[in-house]
Amino acid sequence: xxxxxxxxxxxxxxxxxxxxxxxxxxxxxxxxxxxxxxxxxxxxxxxxxxxxxxxxxxxxxxxxxxxxxxxxxxxxxxxxxxxxxxxxxxxxxxxxxxxxxxxxxxxxxxxxxxxxxxxxxxxxxxxxxxxxxxxxxxxxxxxxxxxxxxxxxxxxxxxxxxxxxxxxxxxxxxxxxxxxxxxxxxxxxxxxxxxxxxxxxxxxxxxxxxxxxxxxxxxxxxxxxxxxxxxxxxxxxxxxxxxxxxxxxxxxxxxxxxxxxxxxxxxxxxxxxxxxxxxxxxxxxxxxxxxxxxxxxxxxxxxxxxxxxxxxxxxxxxxxxxxxxxxxxxxxxxxxxxxxxxxxxxxxxxxxxxxxxxxxx
Numbered sequence: 284x285x286x287x288x289x290x291x292x293x294x295x296x297x298x299x300x301x302x303x304x305x306x307x308x309x310x311x312x313x314x315x316x317x318x319x320x321x322x323x324x325x326x327x328x329x330x331x332x333x334x335x336x337x338x339x340x341x342x343x344x345x346x347x348x349x350x351x352x353x354x355x356x357x358x359x360x361x362x363x364x365x366x367x368x369x370x371x372x373x374x375x376x377x378x379x380x381x382x383x384x385x386x387x388x389x390x391x392x393x394x395x396x397x398x399x400x401x402x403x404x405x406x407x408x409x410x411x412x413x414x415x416x417x418x419x420x421x422x423x424x425x426x427x428x429x430x431x432x433x434x435x436x437x438x439x440x441x442x443x444x445x446x447x448x449x450x451x452x453x454x455x456x457x458x459x460x461x462x463x464x465x466x467x468x469x470x471x472x473x474x475x476x477x478x479x480x481x482x483x484x485x486x487x488x489x490x491x492x493x494x495x496x497x498x499x500x501x502x503x504x505x506x507x508x509x510x511x512x513x514x515x516x517x518x519x520x521x522x523x524x525x526x527x528x529x530x531x532x533x534x535x536x537x538x539x540x541x542x543x544x545x546x547x548x549x550x551x552x553x554x555x556x557x558x559x560x561x562x563x564x565x566x567x568x569x570x571x572x573x574x575x576x577x578x579x580x581x582x583x584x585x586x587x588x589x590x591x592x593x594x595x596x597x598x599x600x601x602x603x604x605x606x607x608x609x610x611x612x613x614x615x616x617x618x619x620x621x622x623x624x625x626x627x628x629x630x631x632x633x634x635x636x637x638x639x640x641x642x643x644x
Contacts, residue, residue, distance in 0.1 A: 307358055315354065319347035344375055388621065395618035398611045403619075408577040414608040418616050420579040421594035424494065425623070427583055428573060428590055429563050431498035432505055437555055439502075440509025447510070448517035449539055467507040475503040476568025483572070494583025497573030497590065501562040508561055512554030516547040549635040556631035560624050566592040591620045 323343025327335045348371055355364035406417035443460065451457025479500035483491040520543050528538040544551070574587030575597060595616040602609035 305359055306363075307355060311354065312351065315350050316347055319343045319350060322346050348372070348375075391614060391618045391621055395611070395614035395616075398615035399618065403612070403615055407579045409579070411577070412603060413605070416612065418591065418594050418612065418619065420576065421589045421591045421616065422619065423579060423581055424573070424588040424590045425563065425592075425620075427581065428494050428497045428501065428569070428588065429559065431495065431583060432501035432562060433555070433559060435498060435502040436505040436509055436558065440506045440558075441513055441551070443506075443510045444513035444517060445539060445544075447514050449535070449543070464507045464510050467503065468511065470503075471567075472504055472565050473567040473571070475500045476571035478503060479568065479572040492572060492574035492587050493585060494573055494580075494588040497569045497588065498583065500568035500572040501565060504565065504568070505558045505562050508558035509555060512557065513547075513551050516550040516554065517543060520546045552631050552635040556628055559627055563624060563627075564592050564620060566596050569593050570596070591616050591623075595620070 320339070320343045323341070323346055324334075324339035326342050327339035331338065348368065351371060352364055352368045355367045359367070402415065403417040403419075404422065405419055406415070407420035408416045408418075409420075443464075447457050447460060451460070479496045480492070482499065483493070483496040524542050524546065525538055528542050529535070533541070569590050570593055573590060573593070575593065576587040576589050580586055580588050595613045598609045598613035598616065
């Protein structure tokens with residue numbers, strides 16, 4: 284038998300065992316996405332006889348999911364097609380959740396950037412009618428009241444969370460505290476304002492409004508968030524760290540201060556920043572407890588104190604004539620509030636990174 288008959292013939296067809304066999308090319312998603320956008324907007328125009336961005340994007344998303352699933356099912360098989368469909372749905376839900384944030388940011392920047400001038404940050408609304416003026420009194424009020432609220436809420440929330448996570452497990456008092464914290468998390472913000480107004484009315488006389496009352500109202504809203512976030516973070520600290528500390532003879536309070544809290548400090552700071560973002564934009568409790576003023580007041584214990592959320596409401600809801608200067612100040616105040624929240628988040632991340640435990644040598 285000759286050697287030629289033993290040598291198998293090589294096929295000119297492509298190797299079916301290639302790593303890229305049975306897979307859609309990388310550019311498929313982009314091509315199908317662009318084609319789906321064209322089909323979606325065309326269908327929206329035919330249905331409504333007008334250019335509707337929302338309807339066009341919704342129809343394009345449906346066309347994209349169907350087309351990509353059919354293409355993947357044909358080329359890659361059922362398992363990969365199902366995985367690709369789930370991935371596209373998750374990405375779509377993320378983009379849908381991101382859309383309001385982008386819309387609010389773009390709208391606030393577009394309408395408020397024109398009034399972000401030195402006069403806006405340096406002047407108050409005292410004796411100002413029409414154009415001009417600024418929000419210096421509201422910015423100072425927001426920083427002072429929020430700072431006092433944080434000084435009240437963070438120690439109370441942190442110590443409460445330490446008790447719940449380290450000392451009160453299974454005890455009736457801990458269960459009661461957890462129940463009331465959960466209830467406080469869901470109370471309307473205006474109830475907190477009424478509570479602070481009534482409390483200061485009993486202590487200092489009916490009609491008392493000042494920065495401290497506003498800070499107490501915000502503390503009622505902030506404490507539950509700090510407690511819940513800190514408690515969960517303390518619970519996920521490994522018990523091995525506690526046991527190793529106890530084995531060395533370290534007391535429990537020192538173990539909590541030196542081991543448990545530093546291990547969770549990054550998440551605790553993030554929880555505090557989340558709580559600050561929760562309260563800094565509250566309007567209803569501050570309208571009741573802190574009141575209205577057009578002048579700069581840096582004394583939280585004397586008289587009404589304006590804040591940015593109340594300033595935005597006041598400028599937009601009670602404009603003068605012409606209305607445009609008031610609405611411009613309202614948009615500029617809203618943009619300033621967004622910038623403050625972004626700055627707080629940045630500072631919180633830097634603090635968390637600075638004090639986070641080092642994992643390497």
